[in-house]
Structures are given as structure tokens and as C-alpha cells.
Amino acid sequence: MADYExxxxxxxxxxxxxxxxxxxxxxxxxxxxxxLVCKSLLGKAHTVMAEGGVAxxxxxxxxxxxxxxxxxxxxxxxxxxxxxxxxxxxxxxxxDRVRELEAWGAVFDRTPDGRILQRNFGGHKYPRLAHVGDxxxxxxxxxxxDHAIHLGIDIHMECTVVTxxxxxxxxxxxxxYDRDRGRFKVFASRAVVLxxxxxxxxxxxxxxxxxxxxxxxxxxxxxxxxxxxxxxVQFHPTGMxxxxxxxxxxxxxxxxxxxxxxxxRDGRRFMFDDIPENYRSQTADNExxxxxxxxxxxxxxxPPELLTRDHVARCIMREVRxxxxxxxxxxxxxxxxxxxxxxxxxEHIRKKLPSMYHQFKQLADIDITAEPMEVGPTTHxxxxxxxxxxxxxxxxxxGLFAAGESAxxxxxxxxxxxxxxxxxxxxxxxxxxxxxxxxxxxxxVRVTADDVESxxxxxxxxxxxxxxxQSTEGPYQVQYALQExxxxxxxxxxxxEEMRRALDGIATLxxxxxRVGVTGNREYNPGWHTALDLRNLLTVAEAITxxxxxxxESRGGHFRDDFPEKNPVYADFNxxxxxxxxxxxTVSRVQIPPMRRDLTExxxxxx
Amino acid sequence: MTAGGTTSVSREIVESGQRAAExxxxxxxxxSKRAAFRVWRGDxxxxxxEEYTTSVSEGMVVLDAIHxxxxxxxxxxxxxxxxxxxKCGSCSAEVNGMPRLMCMTRLNDLDLxxxxxxxxxxxxxxxxxxxxxxxxxxxxxxxxxxxKPRIPDAPDGTWRMAQxxxxxxQEFRKCIECFLCQDTCHVLRDHQKHDEFIGxxxxxxVAALEMHPLxxxxxxxxxxxxxxxxxxNITKCCTRVCPENITITDxxxxxxxxxxxxxxxxxxxxxxxxxxxxx
Numbered sequence: 037m038a039d040y041e042x043x044x045x046x047x048x049x050x051x052x053x054x055x056x057x058x059x060x061x062x063x064x065x066x067x068x069x070x071x072l073v074c075k076s077l078l079g080k081a082h083t084v085m086a087e088g089g090v091a092x093x094x095x096x097x098x099x100x101x102x103x104x105x106x107x108x109x110x111x112x113x114x115x116x117x118x119x120x121x122x123x124x125x126x127x128x129x130x131x132d133r134v135r136e137l138e139a140w141g142a143v144f145d146r147t148p149d150g151r152i153l154q155r156n157f158g159g160h161k162y163p164r165l166a167h168v169g170d171x172x173x174x175x176x177x178x179x180x181x182d183h184a185i186h187l188g189i190d191i192h193m194e195c196t197v198v199t200x201x202x203x204x205x206x207x208x209x210x211x212x213y214d215r216d217r218g219r220f221k222v223f224a225s226r227a228v229v230l231x232x233x234x235x236x237x238x239x240x241x242x243x244x245x246x247x248x249x250x251x252x253x254x255x256x257x258x259x260x261x262x263x264x265x266x267x268x269v270q271f272h273p274t275g276m277x278x279x280x281x282x283x284x285x286x287x288x289x290x291x292x293x294x295x296x297x298x299x300x301r302d303g304r305r306f307m308f309d310d311i312p313e314n315y316r317s318q319t320a321d322n323e324x325x326x327x328x329x330x331x332x333x334x335x336x337x338x339p340p341e342l343l344t345r346d347h348v349a350r351c352i353m354r355e356v357r358x359x360x361x362x363x364x365x366x367x368x369x370x371x372x373x374x375x376x377x378x379x380x381x382x383e384h385i386r387k388k389l390p391s392m393y394h395q396f397k398q399l400a401d402i403d404i405t406a407e408p409m410e411v412g413p414t415t416h417x418x419x420x421x422x423x424x425x426x427x428x429x430x431x432x433x434x435g436l437f438a439a440g441e442s443a444x445x446x447x448x449x450x451x452x453x454x455x456x457x458x459x460x461x462x463x464x465x466x467x468x469x470x471x472x473x474x475x476x477x478x479x480x481v482r483v484t485a486d487d488v489e490s491x492x493x494x495x496x497x498x499x500x501x502x503x504x505x506q507s508t509e510g511p512y513q514v515q516y517a518l519q520e521x522x523x524x525x526x527x528x529x530x531x532x533e534e535m536r537r538a539l540d541g542i543a544t545l546x547x548x549x550x551r552v553g554v555t556g557n558r559e560y561n562p563g564w565h566t567a568l569d570l571r572n573l574l575t576v577a578e579a580i581t582x583x584x585x586x587x588x589e590s591r592g593g594h595f596r597d598d599f600p601e602k603n604p605v606y607a608d609f610n611x612x613x614x615x616x617x618x619x620x621x622t623v624s625r626v627q628i629p630p631m632r633r634d635l636t637e638x639x640x641x642x643x
Numbered sequence: 644m645t646a647g648g649t650t651s652v653s654r655e656i657v658e659s660g661q662r663a664a665e666x667x668x669x670x671x672x673x674x675s676k677r678a679a680f681r682v683w684r685g686d687x688x689x690x691x692x693e694e695y696t697t698s699v700s701e702g703m704v705v706l707d708a709i710h711x712x713x714x715x716x717x718x719x720x721x722x723x724x725x726x727x728x729x730k731c732g733s734c735s736a737e738v739n740g741m742p743r744l745m746c747m748t749r750l751n752d753l754d755l756x757x758x759x760x761x762x763x764x765x766x767x768x769x770x771x772x773x774x775x776x777x778x779x780x781x782x783x784x785x786x787x788x789x790x791k792p793r794i795p796d797a798p799d800g801t802w803r804m805a806q807x808x809x810x811x812x813q814e815f816r817k818c819i820e821c822f823l824c825q826d827t828c829h830v831l832r833d834h835q836k837h838d839e840f841i842g843x844x845x846x847x848x849v850a851a852l853e854m855h856p857l858x859x860x861x862x863x864x865x866x867x868x869x870x871x872x873x874x875x876n877i878t879k880c881c882t883r884v885c886p887e888n889i890t891i892t893d894x895x896x897x898x899x900x901x902x903x904x905x906x907x908x909x910x911x912x913x914x915x916x917x918x919x920x921x922x
Contacts, residue, residue, distance in 0.1 A: 077723075078781060079820055080731045135801055141790035141855065143809050143816055150803030168813065174730065175816060185781075186789050193778070216770055245725040278667060279702020285728045299660075303653040323650070363664040370656045390817075395728055398747050399702070400667050407663040408656050512714040556719025559686065560771040563718035 038492030040220035042483075043190070045071040046475035047468070048210060048225035050197050051252065053081030054173075054457065055440025056231035057180035058464025059471065063229075064187040068472040071190045071223055073212060075232075075247045078193055079181045082233050082245060083460065086173025087288035087391065089155055089165025090461070091454030092130035096147055097154040098334065101162040103127040107635070108642035110455060112314065113159040113344050114419075114448020115592045116607065117265065120631045121426030122446040126455070126462050133461035134166050142179040144168055156293040156330065158342045159452040161318065161642075163332075170288045170389045176457060195221065197251065198568060199491045200228065200259040200436070201483050207259070207435035208481035211491040215565065218558025220492055224483045226475035229429075229437040229467045230256060230422060231460075235269075235576045237515075237569075239415035240523035243275055243286040249569040250576030252442035256422045257575055261431040263613045264444045264626070265420030266576070267583035267594045270451055271528045273348035275414025277366035282399045284414040287369065287392060289453040291409075292341040294388050295330040296371040298352070299408070300360040306367075307340035310351055315343055327377065346450045346593045349413040353528055356412065366412035372405055381405065413528055417456065418576075419447040419593060420583070423612060429467035435474055439467035444610075449592020498567040501553040508553030511567040518545050518573055526581050531597045538581045546574050582623050583611045668701070678750065679758035680708055682720065686771045694758060699750055705761060706734050706745035709773070721772035729886060732821030736773050737762045742823040742884045764826040777822055783841050786869065787849060792857040808856045815851035815895060817887045820844065824881035824891060830874045840871035843881035843891050850895035853902070863906040866899055875900075 047063040049056045052074035064070045074081065095101040107127035111118055138144065138152065144166050145153040154163045168175040185191070194215035201209045201222070209224040232252030236244025257263055274287040292298075300306050311319050319340050320326040326339025341348065352367050362368050371389070375381035382405035386393050389404070396402040396409055422431050422438035424445060429437045440460040447455060501508050518541075525538040549570040554563040589603035590596050609625040616622040631639070678699045681692040697711045706724055713720045724734040727746045734745040739753065739760055753759055767775035796802045824843040830836050841849075849866060852858050866872045879892045889895070906912055 076725055076731075076733065077777070080725045080733050082726075084731050084819075085726050085728070138802065139792055139795075139800075141792070141852075141858075143804075143812050143855070146804055146806040146809060150805050151801065153806075168816070171730070171817065174819065178816065182784070182789065185785050191781075193781070216776075245727065245731075247725065278664070280700060281703045281707045282728070297653075297656075299653050299656050301657060303650075303657045305653060363661060363668075368656055368660045370660070372659075373652050373656060376652060391730065398729070399704070399749070402663050402667055406659070408660040410660070410664060510714075510718060512718070516714075554718060560721040560774050561719045562713060562721060 038220060038489055040222050040488065040492065042222045042224065043071065045069050045190070045223060045225045047071070047227045047229060047471045048073065048223045049229045049231060049468070050210060051075070051081070051231035051233060051440070051442070052078055052191070053231065053233055053440065053460065054083040054176055054180060055460035055464035055467070056229070057177070057184050058461055059229045059231055059439055059468035060189050061180065061184050061187060062465045062468030063472040064189050066469065066472040068475055071192065071225065072184070073192045073195045073197060073210070073223070075196050076194060078191060079177055081177065082248065083173045083177040083457070085243070085286060086176070086457055087170040087286065088157055088290040088293065089167030089172045089454050090134055090176065090457035091157070091160060091164050091452065092134040092166060092458055093127065093164060094131050094134065094152060094154060094166065096151045098162040101164060104638045105161050105642060106130070106164065108639050109160055110446070110452060111448070111639055113450050113452040115450060115602070117268070117448035117592065117610065117628070119426050119445030120635055122463070124635060125426065125466070126446055126458060129462045130458040133458065133465065137176065137179050137461070140179050140183045142175055144175070155290065156338065156342060157453045158289055158292070158348070159344045160454065165293070165454040167290070169387065170290050170391050172457065192221070196565065196568070197255060198495055200255050201487050202259060203481045203483070205434065206481070207433060208483050211488060213495065215560055218561060218564070220495070222483060222488055224481055226478045226481055227435045227437065227471040229439060229471050230442050231438070231440045231464065231467070232442045234418045234441045236415050238519065238522050238573050238577050238580070239527070240519040241275065241284040242415040243272060243284055244415070250572045251569070252438060253421050253579070254572035254575040256431055256433070256436060256438065257579070257613070257615055259433055259436065260615060261433040261436055262423040263421060263579055264423040264610045265448070265583070266579040266613055267587050267611060268419035268449050268592055269415065269580060270345060270417035270419060270593045271349045271413040272416035273345055273352050273413055274369055274411040276400065277410050277412040278364035278400060285395070286414065286416065287409060287411050288389070289345070291369060291371050291389060291392060294371060294385070295327065295374045296341065296369055297339070297373065298341050299368045299370060300355045301362060302360055306355055306360070307343065307348065307351060311340055311343065312347060319343065344450050345453065349528060350595060352411070352413060362410045364410050366410040368408040369411045370408035372407060417441060417451055419449065419451050420444045427466070428470040429463055430470060430474070435478065437467045437471045439463040449594060495568060498552055498554040498564060501551065502555050505551070505553060509548050509551050511552045511554060511563055511570060514545055514548050514552060514570055515566055515573065518577060522577055526584060529595055529597050530584055532585065535581050535585050539578070542574060542578050542581065549574060578621055579613045582621055583613060586611050586623050586625070678708070678755040680712065681758045681760045682709070682712065682772070683762035684720070684772050685769065687769055690769070692760065692762070699755065703750045704746055705738055705743070705748045705750065705759070708750065709745060709761065721770070721774045723774045730819060732819030735764055735821045735823050735826065737764060742826045744821060744823070744886050747886060764822065766826040766828070766832040779837055780820070780822055780825065780844065783845050784848065787841070787845060787852070788860050788862055788865070790852055790855065790858055791860040793859050802857055804856045811894065812851050812855050814889055815847050817889055818844065818847055819887060821886060823884045823886065827880045827884045829878070829880070836871065836874055840874045843875070843896065845870070846872060846875070846899060847889060847891055847895045850899055853899065863903055867903045867907060872896070872900055872903060
């Protein structure tokens with residue numbers, strides 16, 4: 037018999053970044069008994085790393101902005117793969133969600149007349165991102181955290197969910213271990229909200245921390261829920277490339293929003309060389325106009341550095357591959373040049389981009405107020421994820437909800453910067469609200485001892501293997517091998533033959549993962565935790581690869597060297613992944629429902 | 644100026660970028676060598692330093708070395724970390740005796756001729772190896788009265804605040820909750836006054852609330868009693884270890900001390916208090 041603690045909740049929220057916290061707050065406010073499970077300490081989730089800002093059409097800086105323009109920008113950025121209902125709700129509700137944060141104590145930067153200041157960002161027609169210097173995510177997670185701790189939520193820190201529990205065809209809770217002591221915990225719950233974030237650790241170069249191993253996507257998939265759009269991985273164009281130990285760490289798009297430019301080794305501002313057709317009318321065609329836009333000239337069009345992330349990342353890749361990169365294999369990103377245009381530029385840069393200043397000074401010995409940075413693409417965000425209903429955020433499994441990065445739909449084929457922070461507020465709230473309603477209308481759930489026993493036994497296998505077998509594998513070696521393979525074979529530029537090899541590689545690594553053994557005891561044992569994360573990483577790696585094979589075209593974050601153009605045949609459906617009856621992964625095409633007439637008109641108006 | 648053309652500005656950028664890359668390369672310490680680390684291994688029942696050697700390459704930080712040791716020779720070495728960019732405040736430890744974020748401490752700033760010691764924060768109970776039990780901090784925050792805004796300024800439910808009025812509060816809100824200030828504070832570390840003193844981190848938190856232009860709660864009485872602000876004797880150790888360079892003592896604690904003095908010892912307020920107590 038396994039030893040475990042049991043607790044019961046109406047709503048269990050897994051993940052305590054912005055989406056999880058916002059869901060927990062909403063569910064608790066409606067009177068539900070809420071449990072909140074976080075893989076790390078409270079307030080350390082990846083939301084804390086978000087830098088540039090939260091997108092909401094507040095129209096504080098440009099009165100022409102409104103939800104319709106934000107909706108159209110989001111759909112265009114996502115290449116119309118988005119769940120249009122989610123894009124509509126997101127654009128309509130984001131302003132209220134941001135104002136609500138101010139009522140909970142958030143302190144955004146201010147306009148001269150004392151309102152919330154907004155900045156420019158890629159793909160957004162008007163200055164739209166509410167921000168606090170370049171530490172907006174910290175401000176948001178702290179505000180949500182400090183609000184949540186007074187609402188009677190049971191918070192389980194450093195606790196990881198290993199498997200979801202079911203009662204027949206509905207959700208019944210989750211099985212987890214606590215990191216501190218390595219003890220098992222069983223949460224019985226009528227509704228579960230997954231808000232576990234991304235999958236960055238499936239790749240070698242990533243802005244994500246150790247936590248982002250595709251837990252939510254994999255838990256949902258194994259429980260029988262559908263995933264969609266898994267081929268759409270966002271490679272952020274600007275990660276640090278030097279020194280090696282910080283490779284992949286994010287350099288905020290806010291640098292470009294504040295006037296930063298991209299230059300190759302020949303001194304050419306290469307972003308002017310390739311402006312996509314659907315953005316041509318809104319993009320500056322000379323440097324002067326781009327600068328005027330940064331300075332707030334409402335008649336000027338935005339500089340090409342502020343094109344969407346998928347496009348900027350590919351342009352940087354092209355420069356590097358064709359031999360025009362910087363000394364350490366990136367390109368130059370420079371903000372210091374604005375000293376030729378404004379007075380007090382160094383103070384201005386330190387004020388608007390304090391953590392970038394700090395990060396480069398300390399980690400690379402570079403003063404960004406005087407010198408350019410070297411940057412290159414880094415795995416950043418998963419547009420795809422758990423398939424959910426746009427209004428309620430419920431997955432295809434009754435009682436299982438998802439919000440934030442772990443859910444799919446809002447961003448389509450490419451996410452605009454700033455839309456993730458608004459995503460987690462809008463849909464975190466909706467998930468919490470609907471999960472609480474679902475729980476209130478549901479009978480009690482039953483967790484079976486058999487399910488718990490088998491989850492416990494599977495979790496302890498790595499220890500047992502190390503005891504009985506001589507030649508087990510170390511967990512880190514399998515993880516590194518997977519990361520390197522995905523980076524090389526299913527990265528920014530993809531080909532059929534390479535992805536086929538990746539599928540073989542995943543099968544081999546799955547066999548190796550089944551031999552992984554760990555030593556030591558159960559208390560705070562990172563080797564054990566890495567071993568348990570492997571299953572999730574392998575599941576999402578396979579889902580990404582199979583979905584990417586199925587989409588034989590290039591669109592948004594998904595670029596195929598063998599099919600480099602967009603193909604209208606692929607414009608009408610999402611690629612959906614489910615677990616087949618035999619346990620094999622099944623890939624299907626699911627029609628995108630036709631857009632409502634009034635929304636189609638908005639898209640046309642804003643073309 | 645032409646689109647995408649090479650201008651004098653962009654030529655300057657490339658030249659300056661190449662110089663910077665070269666200098667950054669040199670300062671990162673070019674050749675690969677081996678270095679020794681004395682890492683504290685143990686748990687709440689005790690422990691000892693163990694020595695490991697690992698290879699050191701360009702630009703490495705202490706956290707990289709710990710991860711290498713973990714992957715190569717000590718799979719179960721416990722260390723808490725997340726962002727690896729000085730933004731989440733998870734990897735606090737004591738490096739050569741100094742409270743530091745391991746992810747922001749570069750090896751080329753340390754003397755690698757001697758073994759580098761890495762040990763957990765000493766003001767908190769050990770869990771395992773470099774990980775400590777910091778749950779006390781989360782319990783303390785729950786005791787502090789939460790943000791309470793004034794009635795909105797505008798009919799649409801929003802407020803107006805000038806940037807100059809929020810600058811100070813924004814400094815306090817930069818805190819990443821690494822708890823290094825708590826670790827170094829002698830009131831907690833040496834005198835173990837955890838029941839009577841909330842420590843520099845939470846005095847900064849109270850300052851952020853009290854100086855928030857919208858907040859109308861008054862925490863002065865608690866500051867003096869439950870929060871124990873009187874224990875702080877302004878040695879400024881906390882300010883010196885703050886990785887976010889928050890001027891903890893001068894900007895947060897001293898103004899709070901002044902407020903406590905004003906409110907508590909102001910003769911008029913004393914009279915009012917006396918009167919209220921009697922009625």
C-alpha cells in the first residue's frame with residue numbers, strides 16, 4: 037500500500053502562474069473550495085519573466101484604439117488559425133481585466149495625465165501594452181499572488197501533478213508528489229483547471245525554466261482530452277546568444293518597441309529587405325518614418341523590427357545562415373543609437389528597460405546604453421495546447437479546464453507579444469468561473485484506490501530500477517538527447533525527412549526513458565523529478581512532430597523548407613491530436629467553424 | 644536616408660558591437676579549465692561540505708557549475724532555481740560566505756585558485772543540500788493587511804496617479820522575493836526573532852503598501868508591535884545584498900520608522916487615542 041495524504045476541493049488549479057492564480061481567485065471568490073498546486077514556490081512561475089507588457093485596448097495613448105482593432109490584429113497575427121470566439125472575448129475583456137489589477141494594487145507606468153501608459157509592440161497597430169518598465173510580468177504575478185493569499189485558497193507549493201484521476205468519463209482529481217519530502221498527495225476534485233504553461237524544455241535553446249516540460253498538455257492527453265495546433269511553436273526572435281551559459285534567455289521585444297533596431301554584420305538594417313504582403317500597408321518603408329512612429333507620430337507606420345515574431349525570427353535565421361551574423365552567431369540589436377535622436381538617452385534606456393540593462397551588464401559585460409546586444413531566436417511559447425471551448429475553457433473531457441499557455445486557440449499560428457499576459461487574465465478568470473460553476477452542479481467524485489496505487493507504483497519505478505539493474509540510464513542524459521534532437525530536427529525550419537527521423541528518435545528515447553534509474557532518497561531529489569518529467573516531454577515532442585508533419589505548408593510559427601508557402605487548403609482546419617484506443621497518437625483535421633458575420637466585417641475593415 | 648541602407652549610424656553599431664563581443668569574450672574567461680567547489684550536502688539532521696571539480700567555460704555562473712555537478716556526479720544534489728536570469732529570486736545561497744543569487748554570480752568574478760564554497764541560506768531551516776525551508780516568509784506576508792484602494796477618481800472606475808508619485812513604490816515593487824535580505828539580517832539570522840520581526844523584505848512590502856498613492860489602510864500600529872520595526876538598527880546589511888539594488892534601509896525602513904514615531908508619539912494623536920480608548 038502506498039502512503040499518501042488526501043484532500044478534497046471543489047476546484048483544483050494546477051499551476052500558479054498568471055492563469056492559475058487568476059483562475060483560483062475567480063473560483064474562490066465565487067465560494068468554491070479551491071486548491072492551488074504550484075511546481076515551484078508561489079510567485080516564481082514563468083509569468084514573472086514576461087517583460088514587455090500586457091495588451092489591452094485601453095486607448096489611453098491613442099484614442100483610435102478599441103477592441104475591434106485588437107481583435108483584427110490578433111487574427112492577422114495568428115494567420116486566421118485562431119479560435120475567433122476566444123480572440124473576440126480576449127479583445128473585449130482585456131481592458132477590464134487590466135483595470136482590475138490596478139484595483140488590486142498593481143502600479144503600471146503612467147501617461148502624463150496620470151492614466152496607465154501603453155507602449156508599441158510587434159503586430160499591434162496602436163500603442164497597446166500596459167507595462168512597468170520591462171518587468172511587467174513580475175508586477176502582475178505579485179499583484180495576483182498578494183490578492184490570492186487573502187482568499188482562503190489552499191496553496192500547495194513545490195508540488196507536481198503526475199497524473200490526473202478520473203471517475204468514469206469525468207475528471208475526479210489529481211495524483212501528485214511534494215518536492216520537499218517526496219510524499220504523495222491525492223487531490224479529489226469535481227473540477228480541475230490546468231494552467232501549467234509551456235513546453236520550452238523540449239528544446240535545447242529556450243527562454244523557459246526547468247518547469248516547462250509540457251505537463252498540462254501531456255496530463256490532459258493521457259486523460260483522454262484533445263490537443264490542437266501543436267505544430268505552432270513560437271521561436272522568439274531575440275534571445276541572448278552569448279555567453280554560452282545564458283544562451284536562450286529572453287531579450288524583450290520592448291527593446292524594439294522603444295526604438296531598437298536590428299543590424300547585420302554589414303551594418304544593414306535587414307528587416308527592411310523582406311516585408312510580408314499582408315503587413316506592407318502598415319509598415320514604414322524608410323528609417324525616418326519608423327523612428328517617427330516610435331516617437332508617437334500618429335501618421336507614421338511602424339518600423340519593420342515590429343513585424344510579427346515568426347517573421348522576425350526567420351529573417352534573423354536567414355542573415356546568420358547566409359554568413360551575415362554577429363561574432364557569436366546572432367545579429368546585432370541596438371538601442372544605444374537613439375542617443376543621436378534624443379537627449380538623456382542612457383537614462384531613458386535605463387528607465388524603460390532596467391532589467392535588460394542589468395541582465396546584459398551582469399551576464400555579458402555589455403552596456404546596452406552604449407553598445408549593441410547580440411541576439412538570436414529562442415524557443416519561447418506554445419501557441420497550441422489543450423483544445424478548449426472558447427467561452428468556458430472546458431476541454432473535451434468533462435470537468436477538465438485549461439487556461440493560459442497550456443490551452444490552445446487564442447493565438448492561432450503565431451502569438452503577438454503582450455497577448456499572453458492578457459490571455460491569462462481573461463481566460464484564467466473564465467476558467468475559474470466556469471470550473472466553479474461546473475463543480476457546483478456536479479455530484480461528488482470518487483477516487484479509486486487502484487488508480488492511486490498504480491500511479492504511486494509507476495512514480496517509484498526509477499528508484500527500483502536503479503536498485504535491481506546495473507546499467508540504467510541517467511535522467512539528464514535522456515533529457516539532453518531529446519532537447520538536442522528536437523532543436524535540430526523539429527526547430528524553426530522543418531523538413532519531412534528530418535521529422536521522420538525525429539519520430540524514430542522519440543521512439544528510441546522512449547525506450548531509454550523506460551530504463552532510467554535514480555539514486556538517493558525521495559526528499560527534494562531533482563534526478564527523480566527529471567525522470568518523471570520525461571514522459572511529458574516525450575508526449576509533447578511527439579505531438580509537435582506529428583502535427584508538423586501533417587501541416588504541409590508554412591504558416592506563422594510553423595515553417596516547412598519543403599513547403600515554404602502558405603497553402604489555402606490548410607487555412608480551414610486545426611490539426612488535432614488525441615490518444616487512440618490502442619494508446620497510439622492519432623492525428624486528425626478538424627474544421628474551423630466559419631467566422632460570425634460581424635467579426636468578418638471587422639477583419640475586412642481593418643485590412 | 645534610404646530603406647535598409649548602410650548609414651553611418653549602423654556602421655558605428657557594427658564596429659561597437661564587434662568591440663563589445665571581443666571584450667565580452669575576454670572577460671568571460673576564454674580557455675576551459677577545471678575548478679573546485681565545496682558544496683554543503685545534508686538535511687535538517689546535519690550535513691557537511693563535499694568537494695567536487697568540474698570544468699569551467701566562458702561566462703559561466705555558479706548555478707551552471709552546480710547544474711554540471713548535478714548532471715555529472717551528483718544526480719540528487721538539491722538546488723532550487725527557475726529563471727536563471729535574476730528575475731525570479733529562487734536560487735539564493737551563500738557563495739564564499741556572501742548571500743548571492745547563484746544565477747547572477749559569474750565564476751570569473753571569483754578566485755578559482757581556491758575551492759568556491761556554496762552553502763544554503765543560514766537564516767532558514769535546511770531542507771536538503773542548497774534548499775532551505777522559506778515557508779515562514781509566505782506566512783508572514785499573509786499577516787500583513789492587504790491593499791485597500793481609495794474610491795476611484797473617475798466615473799469609469801479608474802484612478803489618476805502621476806509617474807512621479809509612483810516612482811518610489813515602483814522601486815519597492817521590483818523586489819523578486821529572493822529573501823537574501825532576510826538571510827543577512829542579524830535580527831533573524833543571529834537572534835532568531837522570527838516571531839517578533841518581519842524582516843527587511845516585508846518592511847519593504849509594507850512600505851510599498853503604505854506609500855502607494857491609492858492605499859488608505861493604516862499599518863502604523865502593527866509596524867510598531869506585530870511587525871517589530873524597532874528591532875531594525877539600520878546597519879544596512881540588507882541594502883548591500885539586494886540583487887535588485889532596492890535602497891531598503893534609506894527609502895523603505897527609515898521613512899516607516901519616522902511614520903511610527905509621528906503617529907505614536909505625536910502629542911495630539913496621543914490625546915486622540917486616549918480619548919478613543921475611554922469612549
